Each structure stands twice: as structure tokens, then as C-alpha cells.
Amino acid sequence: MKTYLDCIPCFFKQALEASRIAGADEKIQRRVLEAVAETLPKFPMEASPPQMGRIIYNLVRKHTDTDDPYLQIKEQSNRLALSIYDRAMNDLARSQDRLLSAVELAIAGNIIDYGVNNALDIGVELEKILSAERNKTGDENRTFFNIDSFKISLSEANTVLYLGDNAGETVFDRILIEEIKRMDGTKTITYAVKEKPIINDALKKDAVDCGIDTIAEIVSSGSDAPGTIPALCSDEFMERFYKADIVISKGQGNFEGLSDSDRTVFFLLIAKCPVIAADIGCRVGNIVLLHHLPE
Amino acid sequence: MKTYLDCIPCFFKQALEASRIAGADEKIQRRVLEAVAETLPKFPMEASPPQMGRIIYNLVRKHTDTDDPYLQIKEQSNRLALSIYDRAMNDLARSQDRLLSAVELAIAGNIIDYGVNNALDIGVELEKILSAERNKTGDENRTFFNIDSFKISLSEANTVLYLGDNAGETVFDRILIEEIKRMDGTKTITYAVKEKPIINDALKKDAVDCGIDTIAEIVSSGSDAPGTIPALCSDEFMERFYKADIVISKGQGNFEGLSDSDRTVFFLLIAKCPVIAADIGCRVGNIVLLHHLPE
Numbered sequence: 001m002k003t004y005l006d007c008i009p010c011f012f013k014q015a016l017e018a019s020r021i022a023g024a025d026e027k028i029q030r031r032v033l034e035a036v037a038e039t040l041p042k043f044p045m046e047a048s049p050p051q052m053g054r055i056i057y058n059l060v061r062k063h064t065d066t067d068d069p070y071l072q073i074k075e076q077s078n079r080l081a082l083s084i085y086d087r088a089m090n091d092l093a094r095s096q097d098r099l100l101s102a103v104e105l106a107i108a109g110n111i112i113d114y115g116v117n118n119a120l121d122i123g124v125e126l127e128k129i130l131s132a133e134r135n136k137t138g139d140e141n142r143t144f145f146n147i148d149s150f151k152i153s154l155s156e157a158n159t160v161l162y163l164g165d166n167a168g169e170t171v172f173d174r175i176l177i178e179e180i181k182r183m184d185g186t187k188t189i190t191y192a193v194k195e196k197p198i199i200n201d202a203l204k205k206d207a208v209d210c211g212i213d214t215i216a217e218i219v220s221s222g223s224d225a226p227g228t229i230p231a232l233c234s235d236e237f238m239e240r241f242y243k244a245d246i247v248i249s250k251g252q253g254n255f256e257g258l259s260d261s262d263r264t265v266f267f268l269l270i271a272k273c274p275v276i277a278a279d280i281g282c283r284v285g286n287i288v289l290l291h292h293l294p295e
Numbered sequence: 296m297k298t299y300l301d302c303i304p305c306f307f308k309q310a311l312e313a314s315r316i317a318g319a320d321e322k323i324q325r326r327v328l329e330a331v332a333e334t335l336p337k338f339p340m341e342a343s344p345p346q347m348g349r350i351i352y353n354l355v356r357k358h359t360d361t362d363d364p365y366l367q368i369k370e371q372s373n374r375l376a377l378s379i380y381d382r383a384m385n386d387l388a389r390s391q392d393r394l395l396s397a398v399e400l401a402i403a404g405n406i407i408d409y410g411v412n413n414a415l416d417i418g419v420e421l422e423k424i425l426s427a428e429r430n431k432t433g434d435e436n437r438t439f440f441n442i443d444s445f446k447i448s449l450s451e452a453n454t455v456l457y458l459g460d461n462a463g464e465t466v467f468d469r470i471l472i473e474e475i476k477r478m479d480g481t482k483t484i485t486y487a488v489k490e491k492p493i494i495n496d497a498l499k500k501d502a503v504d505c506g507i508d509t510i511a512e513i514v515s516s517g518s519d520a521p522g523t524i525p526a527l528c529s530d531e532f533m534e535r536f537y538k539a540d541i542v543i544s545k546g547q548g549n550f551e552g553l554s555d556s557d558r559t560v561f562f563l564l565i566a567k568c569p570v571i572a573a574d575i576g577c578r579v580g581n582i583v584l585l586h587h588l589p590e
Contacts, residue, residue, distance in 0.1 A: 005311055005324050012304035029300050030340070037332035045325070 001259040003045045003052060004275045011052055012036055018060040018199070022069035035059045048256045050227030057198055057226070068197035070167075077112055077168025077200065078209045080122055085171055087123070092175065099154075100147055102179035103268065104130055107287045109172025110165060110251050110270045129270070129287060144282045146291035150266050153291075154180065157245035160189045162216065163228055164202045165251030165269075170210040173250060177215050189216040190240060196224035201253070227253030230261070252276055255290075262294045296554040298340045298347060299570045306347055307331055313355040313494070317364035330354045343551045345522030352493055352521070363492035365462075372407055372463025372495065373504045375417055380466055382418070387470065394449075395442055397474035398563065399425055402582045404467025405460060405546050405565045424565070424582060439577045441586035445561050448586075449475065452540030455484045457511065458523055459497045460546030460564075465505040468545060472510050484511040485535060491519035496548070522548030525556070547571055550585075557589045 015036045019029040036056055043052055061067065088105055095101035108129040112122060154160070162177060164170055177189055191212050194201045202210075207218045222234025228249065230238060241247065247265045249258055255267045255276065267290040271277040277284045310331045314324040331351055338347055356362060383400055390396035403424040407417060449455070457472060459465055472484055486507050489496045497505075502513045517529025523544065525533060536542065542560045544553055550562045550571065562585040566572040572579045 005321065005328065008328050009304045009307035009311065012307055016300055016304065026300065033300065033303050034336050037335045040332045041329050 001048050001256045001276070001279055003043070003047060003049050005045075006275050007049050007052070008040070010273070011056055014053065015056045015060065018057055018069060019064060021073070022060055022064035022066045024060075024064045028063055032060055032063050035063065048227065048229060048259075050225045050229055050253045050257050051232075053227070053253070054198065054225040054232075058224075070197065070200045074167035074200050074202075074206055075209075077166065078170070078206055081109065081112060081168040081171035082210065084123055084126075085175070088126075088172070088175055092179070098179055099151060099183065102176045103147065103150070103289060104287065106172045106176035106250070107268045107270060107289065109169040109175075110268075110272075112166060112168040112172075129285075144280055145287065145289045146266075147289055149291045150289055153246050153264070153266070155184075158187060159243070159245045160187055161192065161240055161244035161247045162189060163192045163221075163247065163249040163254045164207065164212075165254060166200050167202045167206040168200075168210075169250065170202045170207055170212060174210055174212050174215065176248075177212070181215055190244070191216040191218050192221050192228075192237065192240075193218060194224060194226070195220045195222050195234075198224045198226045201226050225253075225257065227251075227255075227257035229257040259292065261292065264294065265292045266290070267292060296343050296551045296571070296574055298338070298342060298344050300340075301570050302344050302347070303335070305568070306351055309348065310351045310355060313352055313364060314359060316368070317355055317359035317361045319355075319359045323358055327355055327358050330358065343522065343524060343554075345520045345524055345548045345552050346527075348522070348548070349493065349520040349527075353519075365492070365495045369462035369495050369497070369501055370504075372461065373465070373501055376404065376407060376463040376466035377505065379418055379421075380470070383421075383467070383470055387474070393474055394446060394478065397471045398442065398445070398584060399582065401467045401471035401545070402563045402565060402584065404464040404470075405563075405567075407461060407463040407467075424580075439575055440582065440584045441561075442584055444586045445584055448541050448559070448561070450479075453482060454538070454540045455482055456487060456535055456539035456542045457484060458487045458516075458542065458544040458549045459502065459507075460549060461495050462497045462501040463495075463505075464545065465497045465501055465507060469505055469507050469510065471543075472507070476510055485539070486511040486513050487516050487523075487532065487535075488513060489519060489521070490515045490517050490529075493519045493521045496521050520548075520552065522546075522550075522552035524552040554587065556587065559589065560587045561585070562587060 012033055015032050016029060019032045039055055092098055092101050108126045111125050164173055180187060191207055193204050193207050204218050212218055221228055222237045223232040225232050242263060249265050249267050251269050252272060255269055258265055269288050271280060271282050271284055271286045271288055274284055280288055282288055307328055310327050311324060314327045334350055387393055387396050403421045406420045406424060459468055475482060486502055488499050488502050499513050507513055516523055517532045518527040520527050537558060544560050544562050546564050547567060550564055553560055564583050566575060566577050566579055566581045566583055569579055575583060577583060
């Protein structure tokens with residue numbers, strides 16, 4: 001997805017928020033905002049928003065002299081998500097359509113952002129999202145919830161590449177991966193994380209802390225962009241990307257980087273921003289499972 | 296009120312919105328955003344947000360070569376507000392406390408922004424605001440709704456300076472001014488508008504179109520800032536400002552410019568932005584009647 005002009009105010013908002021999370025004082029916060037303003041004329045709008053995200057967070061790191069401002073937040077998100085793992089698995093055991101429920105949980109897990117502060121909140125948020133999903137009537141939303149083609153493609157796949165998004169959310173990815181393995185233990189699943197700290201995106205350590213290492217091979221995208229941008233990923237990762245029978249991509253950042261991809265991708269995300277919702281043709285807050293086919 | 300760092304992303308949002316309303320294509324829209332970015336390092340944070348608002352809208356005017364991009368929107372707002380004037384006056388006639396109701400209506404009229412498209416919407420919005428106001432229990436919100444001191448100050452005043460805000464809203468200002476005159480026909484009321492087009496702020500023509508000229512003298516602030524910034528106003532206006540027995544100031548822009556004023560002012564507004572709500576100590580959406588006293 002290209003960068004829309006509406007993304008520009010949001011870049012400044014993100015820069016301010018990240019500066020504050022990195023502990024910057026007002027003077028440094030303003031310096032970061034000015035540095036973002038300076039890069040603006042040079043930024044090509046054909047590039048996808050996570051490319052600017054990468055620039056912004058590198059500016060924050062540089063001006064605040066912190067390597068991983070979101071470290072504590074990520075660790076807290078992992079702990080919180082793990083604390084509701086058992087309950088989620090119990091719910092799943094009672095489901096009439098376990099794969100659908102696991103998919104919905106994995107997408108709903110995308111709500112775990114640094115705004116969510118405790119297990120109760122996560123429980124409430126998940127319940128809200130999932131009941132809104134279940135209450136959907138008719139085929140109204142089916143254009144962006146392609147569960148049937150997902151089930152078919154998954155059943156035919158031997159190798160699965162799963163692109164992770166945020167720390168914490170990783171626990172819900174694990175639930176879906178476990179369900180996929182339960183249905184067919186012969187599938188080989190690879191879970192991709194970011195190479196270096198970027199916002200609250202999951203790194204290898206987060207995936208291990210959330211128990212992904214017991215069910216999937218963890219690999220790095222080779223990039224520190226907050227999304228999968230092919231030109232910034234390692235050759236090794238891109239080889240896996242093209243060779244996998246199915247690619248499951250979580251979250252907005254990966255969608256923004258891959259929405260024009262020349263291969264089939266299933267995008268699982270909650271549409272959190274109006275620009276992305278408009279691009280997909282859904283509403284902010286919708287649960288999305290988009291079957292992307294190359295043009 | 297000084298400019299907060301949180302205002303900066305919003306400046307870009309406003310610039311983008313105004314460029315679009317001015318009919319700019321994407322190229323020009325981006326040019327305006329870059330021009331705003333260029334001015335950022337030079338902007339003193341001690342200045343109040345409407346000073347930046349003025350710079351932004353002058354950049355929009357320059358780059359889009361339009362003098363009054365919001366002209367049609369203002370005319371439409373005036374027409375819409377006038378179309379519900381009779382109904383509002385009927386409601387007022389049934390009120391147990393007419394002055395309070397007129398004050399509430401005048402503040403609620405601050406909701407008429409360019410997002411509101413028809414009389415039905417305005418009616419629904421007004422009803423929502425006013426019933427939320429009436430449902431308030433206890434003294435919880437009384438710290439920012441000083442109706443008692445307003446009534447006392449008004450009863451003692453011979454001269455009233457009323458600072459207008461948006462076009463359309465002016466009709467609800469007229470309702471309050473008419474109520475003040477009905478209670479005491481000897482009061483002299485002056486209604487202040489902006490000197491030149493700025494966003495959807497009322498100009499002299501709007502005040503006349505809304506019928507203010509029949510009940511008050513219309514004067515100009517002498518400035519094209521979207522708020523009353525003393526340093527930018529004419530000497531003539533500032534003399535009136537200091538000489539008036541009571542100053543009634545409508546909307547966020549006038550509050551931002553006058554919240555540190557060295558004279559007593561009654562601020563009537565809906566807190567529409569989180570920064571202003573935090574500054575006042577209320578919530579976004581609250582109806583505010585703030586009795587400002589100089590320090």
C-alpha cells in the first residue's frame with residue numbers, strides 16, 4: 001500500500017508517542033518532531049507507511065539514545081497474553097468450528113497494543129471483538145473475511161509461513177498454529193519476526209517467550225521495518241516467502257508492505273486506521289481475513 | 296493557552312483538510328503539508344494554537360489561490376442553523392430557566408462544524424448534547440460550568456462584548472443575546488467577528504445573515520486569526536475588550552487566545568479536543584462555561 005497524505009499527521013503522532021515512551025523530555029520530543037518534518041519532503045509517497053515508520057523510530061532511537069524503547073511494554077504484553085492462554089484454549093475446545101475460532105482469536109489478538117494494560121482489559125476487548133464478529137448477519141462482510149478460501153488453501157499446504165506482528169499477540173498466533181498442527185501434524189510451519197527492535201513488534205525472544213519455538217521454526221525477516229517490505233528483507237527470508245505454500249500475514253504493518261505483493265497472501269488483521277479500512281473497503285474495528293491474489 | 300506538542304500532528308491534519316476543502320489536488324495538498332513542516336522549527340510553543348492556525352490557513356490560501364475556501368460551507372451552516380431557529384425558540388419558551396437554556400443552546404451551537412450536513416443532524420446533535428447536560432448529577436461538572444457567577448456578572452453588566460466563533464453557530468449566539476435583551480433591554484451588546492476569512496469563523500456578513508445586526512452592534516476583532524489573540528487584534532477592538540463590563544467568549548479558538556487574559560472572561564464552548572479538555576480539566580464533549588479570573 002502506498003502512503004496516503006492522511007498518513008502524514010499520523011507520522012507526527014507516532015513520533016510523539018514513541019518519543020514519550022522512550023522517556024524523552026519536551027525538548028527532545030520537539031526535536032524528534034522537527035526531524036520528522038525535515039524528512040517529509042524527501043519521503044516518496046509510493047513507499048509504504050512502514051518505511052516511514054522505520055525512519056521515524058530510528059529518529060526516536062537516535063535522539064533519545066535508547067535501543068528498544070518498547071522493551072518493557074513488549075514483555076508486559078507477552079505476560080498478559082500468556083495469562084489468558086488457558087482460558088482461550090478452553091473456549092476453543094468448546095467451539096463448533098475450531099479453525100474458524102482459532103483464526104478469529106488470532107486476529108482479535110491484534111488488539112493487544114500498548115494501550116491495553118491488564119488481562120481483564122484484554123479479555124473484555126477480545127469478547128467485544130468476537131461477539132461483534134459472531135453477530136454479523138448475512139454476507140455483508142464476507143468480501144473481507146474469506147474464511148472458506150483460507151480453509152481450502154491451508155488444507156492443501158505443506159509449508160506455512162506465518163508473519164508475526166506485535167509482541168503479546170504472538171500468544172494468539174501460537175493458538176492458531178497449534179490448531180493447524182492439531183489438524184495436520186505433518187505441516188511445516190515457520191514463524192517470522194523482525195530482525196531488530198521496532199515499536200512493539202515481536203522479536204525472536206518474544207516468540208520464544210510466548211512458546212512459539214515448540215511448534216514452529218522462528219526466522220527473522222532480516223529487516224527492522226514495522227511491516228514486511230520485500231526490498232528491505234533478507235534474501236533468505238524472501239526465498240522462504242516465495243517458496244511457502246501459504247503465507248499468513250498478521251497485522252496492518254505487514255499488510256501495508258505486502259498488499260501489492262506478486263504472490264498469494266492471507267492477511268489477518270483488525271482494521272485500526274481509517275486509511276487502511278478505506279483501502280480494504282471495510283470499517284475501522286472490523287476483523288479482516290483477506291485473500292490477496294497477485295494481479 | 297500555549298501550544299502543546301500534541302497540537303503538532305493536528306496542525307498537519309487541519310492543513311490537509313483545509314487544502315481539500317479549498318479544492319487542491321494531491322500535489323498541492325502535499326506542498327501545503329511540506330510548507331507547514333518548514334514553518335515548524337520557527338513556531339514558538341509559547342504562542343497559542345490559533346497563531347499557527349492563522350499561518351496554516353494563509354499557506355493554504357497561498358498555495359490554492361483561494362481567498363475564502365470555507366465560503367460555501369459557512370453559507371450552508373447559516374442556512375441550516377436558521378432553519379431550526381423557530382424550533383429552538385419554542386423549546387426555550389417552555390424552559391423553567393430561560394437564561395440557562397439559552398446559554399446551553401449557545402454552547403451546543405458550537406457543535407455546528409463543517410462535518411454537520413443537515414438540519415436533522417444538527418437537531419439530533421443538539422438534543423444529544425443538551426440531554427447529556429441535563430442528565431449530569433451532582434456538582435461533578437460544576438467546576439467548569441459556572442452558571443451562577445455568569446448570571447450574577449451578567450445582571451450587573453451594562454455593556455456586553457460577545458466574541459463569536461463559527462458561522463451558523465451565530466444563530467445560537469443570537470438566541471442567547473435575544474434572551475439577554477429580553478431580560479434587560481437597556482444592556483448594550485457588541486458582537487465581534489473576524490476581520491478576514493479564516494476557516495469557518497463568522498465574518499460580518501455571516502452575523503448579518505443570521506440576524507445579529509437587529510440586536511447588537513457588529514464589530515471586527517481586526518484580526519484574521521481563528522481566535523482572539525490580543526497582540527493581533529486592532530487597538531479599537533482591544534479598547535472595547537477591556538472596557539466591556541462582561542466578555543462572553545465562544546468556542547475553542549477564542550479560549551486558546553484568551554485563557555491567560557488579564558481580564559475576567561466567561562468562556563462558553565464544547566471541549567472538542569483532548570488537549571483543551573485536559574487544560575480545562577473536563578472531558579472531550581463536555582459543555583463548558585468557565586469563569587476566568589486574571590491571576
